[in-house]
Amino acid sequence: MTTDVLTFGLNHHSAPVSVRERVSMSGDLIRPALDALRSAFGSSLREATILSTCNRTEIYVAGKPEIAEHIPTWMADFNSLDSTLIKPHLYQYNQEEAVRHAFRVASGLDSMVLGEAQILGQMKTAVRTANEAGALGTMLNQLFQKTFSVAKEVRTQTAIGAQSVSMAAAAVRLAERVFGDLSQTKILFVGAGEMIELCATHFSAQNPKSMMIANRTLEKGEALAARFDAKTMRLADLPNVLHEYDIVVSCTASALPILGLGMIQKTIRQRRFSPMVMVDLAVPRDIEPEVASIDEVYLYTVDDLGRVVQMGNDARQAAVIQAEAIIDSRVQSFMHWVHNRQVVPVIQGLNQAAHSVAEIELEKARKLLAKGVSPEEALERLAKALTQKYMHAPMQVLNRSEQDERAQLLGVLPKLFPFQMPENTSSEH
Known part of the structure; x- marks a missing residue:
């Protein structure tokens, strides 16, 4: 069976957050998605991995090439969407x-x-989940191990990560556009995950007046708050105190918005219409997009922060060129492994066929010896029989071939069967 490496997905380049959040999969949904994907395609899809972050949802598979036309429909169906919503934003990559x-x-x-x-950490988590689900095989396992090696090489040998403007740093910059000095602001973080931790690190460096962390479980929130001299509260208490905060940064794994238009309208009235910055780093979004219509609210999504980040990317283009060169070289190396792997079944088949012929002829030689034939004659007959059997198929194909095919065979046969060509090879008589 021909097995191709295929990738399908959408990301911040191809789709706005309003589309990305419709196909985003939380961590506990990846395993069921992998099971459903493999069940849908059966033996046509041998291996699969799903990577889902706030900026991308991608499916990596190893399987028959013909499944490619059906996976976009599966993605839409699994997320209960009309395929016309996501297909314009989907990309597909094959093999190399x-x-x-x-x-x-x-x-x-x-x-x-x-x-x-x-x-890189998110991709490693995706691969680990796929492995635990039994969805990884030789092809994708080899691909991702090589992927992690290449990523390390790029980071070690180039300055691609130097002076990068992170999403957290961009959030600080946007808040400073509204408030200027942040030392008199009160900041509320909703959630206690990795992104909130990064944002808390950047905002705490501005010495704000106070910082609060709201989370569903107090234990996780308290562990993070202890690092930044912040306080904690339960998420359920949010509506009662939201008006006290000038900056709200939210990033939870909620499937639905937790900060709605009505709640924020009430909050703004309680704040006597003083400005408020709200940064929504979640996908799906934590804050209803309609909140942006409130004059006093400055709402920023991951895409808004991305535009700020992009301004700092141009300075690192030299590192990008160097990184791309490393990647091109490693792609060729991996594809060489893939092509060699495809030859393995052929080699195994040739070996098996040769051993079968050898066993048959050896049995004939044993019978000759049992009848009293001398070992010399038995060996001579064995050698002659093996030679005839091994040469029969290629000689037959060569004799039956037409002119163009024969020319190709004459070019290949000396490589497969090294021999000394007779000095006089003229076909003229």
Whole structure:
């Protein structure tokens, strides 16, 4: 069976957050998605991995090439969407381009924050989940191990991650546009994950008046708050105190918005219409997009922050060129492994056929010896029989071939069967 490496997905380059959030998969949904994907395609799809972050949802598979036309429909169906909503935003990469894409993603070349390292950890988590689900095989396992190696090489040998403007740093810059000095602001973080931790690190450096962390479980929130001299509260208490905060940064795994238009309208009235910055780093979004219509609210999504980040990317283009060169070289190396792997079944078949012929002829030789034939004669007959059997198929194909095919065979046969050509090879008589 021909097995191709294929990649399907959408990201911040191809789709706005309003589309990305419709196909985003939380961590606990990846395993069921992998099971459903493999069940839908059966033996046509041998291996699969799903990578889903705030900036991308991608499916990496190893399987028959013909499944490619059906996976976009599966993505839409699994997310209960009309396929026309996502198909215009989907990209597909096959074989070499799929490998190159994986290398670029892990190296931070395809990220909103050029050169950021977070995506590598997210990809490793995706691979670990696929492995635990029994969805990894030789092809994708080899691909991702090589991917992680390439990402390390790019980060070690280039300056791709140097002076990168992170999403967290961009959030600080946008808040400073509204408030200027942040030392008199009160900041509320909703959630206690990795992105909130990064944002808290950047905002705390501005010495704000106070910082609060709201989370569903107090234990996780308290562990993070202890690092930044912040306080904690339960998420359920949010509506009662939201008006006390000038800056709200939210990034949870909620499937639905937790900060709605009505709540924020009430909050603004309680604040006597003083300005408020709200940064929504979640996908799906935590804050209803309609909140942006409130004059006093400055609402920023991951895409808004991405535009700020992009301004700092141009300075690192020399590192990008160097990184792309490394990736191109490693892609060719991996594809060489893939092509060699495809030859293995042929070699195994040739070996098996040769051993079968040898066993048959050896049995005949044993019978000759049992009848009293001398060992010399038995060996001579064995050698002659083996030679005839091994040469029969190629000689038959050569004799039956037409002119163009014969020319190709004459070019290949000396490589497969090295021998000394007779000096007089003229076909004229």
